[in-house]
Amino acid sequence: MKQSSNIKKSFSPTFKSKKPDSPTLSKEESNVWFCSLYHRNKCQHKNDHTAVVKGNMRHALHICATCWQKEDKKLQHPECSHECPCQLM
DSSP, X not given: OXXXXXOOOOOOOOOOSSOOSSTTSOTGGXXXXXXXXXXXXXXXXXXXXXXXXXXXXXXXXXXXXXXXXXXXXXXXXXXXXXXXXXXXX
């Protein structure tokens, strides 16, 4: 029979606000989560918020995923916006 550990697990967010500096970080530790409803102009939240992403609660950001992935910039406009400089590329 297995003995249970007395080690308490503390809650800490698993998202990072920057891309990984080290290739040794796991994918889970290096993700920035985007609000998919914000990208379609359908989010009811005015700011960043928690959301279910792949079955887990995550802190979803209201930033353009394209600008973050291509330019490393956290710009606050939806991907579908005409304000997006990456749409012109």
